[in-house]
Amino acid sequence: MNKLRHMELSELLKPLNSPVKIQEFLDSIPYNSTKRTLSPLLVMKERMAHCMDGGMFAAAALRRLGYLPLIVDLTAENDDDHIIAVFREAGCWGAVAKSNTTVLRFREPVYRTLRELAMSYFDLYYNLNGQKSLRSYSRAIDLSRFDDRDWETTGEDLEYIGDHTYTMRHYPLITPAQAKRLNHVPKYLYDAGFAGADIDGLYKPA
Numbered sequence: 084m085n086k087l088r089h090m091e092l093s094e095l096l097k098p099l100n101s102p103v104k105i106q107e108f109l110d111s112i113p114y115n116s117t118k119r120t121l122s123p124l125l126v127m128k129e130r131m132a133h134c135m136d137g138g139m140f141a142a143a144a145l146r147r148l149g150y151l152p153l154i155v156d157l158t159a160e161n162d163d164d165h166i167i168a169v170f171r172e173a174g175c176w177g178a179v180a181k182s183n184t185t186v187l188r189f190r191e192p193v194y195r196t197l198r199e200l201a202m203s204y205f206d207l208y209y210n211l212n213g214q215k216s217l218r219s220y221s222r223a224i225d226l227s228r229f230d231d232r233d234w235e236t237t238g239e240d241l242e243y244i245g246d247h248t249y250t251m252r253h254y255p256l257i258t259p260a261q262a263k264r265l266n267h268v269p270k271y272l273y274d275a276g277f278a279g280a281d282i283d284g285l286y287k288p289a
Contacts, residue, residue, distance in 0.1 A: 088124060088236035095127045096144050102170060102179050105144045106189040109137050109181040116284035120245060124236040133284060135245050137181020138166030142226050143235045145170050145179065152226040156248040157201060159208065160262070162216035163286040166248070169200065169223055176200045183284045184276045197223065201256060206268075207276065210288040213267040219253040 099105045112130045121129060121136040123143035132140055142152035150170040157165040165187055167180040177192030178200060186207040194200040201220035208217035226234060234241055
C-alpha cells in the first residue's frame with residue numbers, strides 16, 4: 084500500500100463528507116465512455132467515471148465516512164449491468180451510483196433489505212429499446228478484500244474487480260414468466276431517463 088497516495092486520496096475526498104455529497108460529485112463529472120476501469124484516485128484526478136469505477140469511488144469515499152466499502156452488482160438482460168455502492172443507516176440500505184441515465188443514481192437509506200433497494204431501480208432500469216431490463220442483484224461485495232492490490236489508488240486497470248462481481252451469488256428479482264409480460268416504458272420516462280446521456284457510453288441493445 085502506498086501511504087502517500089492514500090493520504091492524497093483522503094485529502095481529496097475530505098469535502099465529500101456525506102453520501103449525498105459523494106453523489107453530487109459523481110453527478111458533476113462526465114461519464115467515462117472508455118473501456119478503462121479507474122481507481123478512486125484516478126477518478127478524482129481525471130474527473131470522469133462510468134458505473135463501475137463510479138461505484139468503487141463511492142465505496143472508497145463512504146469508507147472514509149465510517150461505512151464499509153460495499154458494492155452491489157445489478158444484472159440486466161440485453162443491457163449493461165449496473166454497480167451501486169451501498170451503505171446502511173439505522174438498519175436500512177441506501178445507495179450512491181454513477182449512471183449514464185438520470186434515474187439509476189442515489190437512493191435514500193430507507194430500504195430494509197438489499198432486495199428492496201434493488202427493486203427501487205426496477206421500473207427505471209431500461210434499455211434504448213424501452214425494455215425494462217433489470218433481472219437480478221448480487222449480495223454485497225466488500226472491496227476491502229482487494230486492499231492488497233491497492234484498489235483505491237492504483238494506476239492499474241481494475242477490470243478484475245468487475246470480473247469478480249460475475250462470480251458472486253446473484254438473486255433473481257422476477258421470474259421468466261414475469262419478464263415476458265413486462266410493458267415498455269412510457270415516452271415521458273424514457274426521455275427523462277436518457278436526458279443528457281453520453282450516447283457513446285450507452286449499451287446498444289439487439
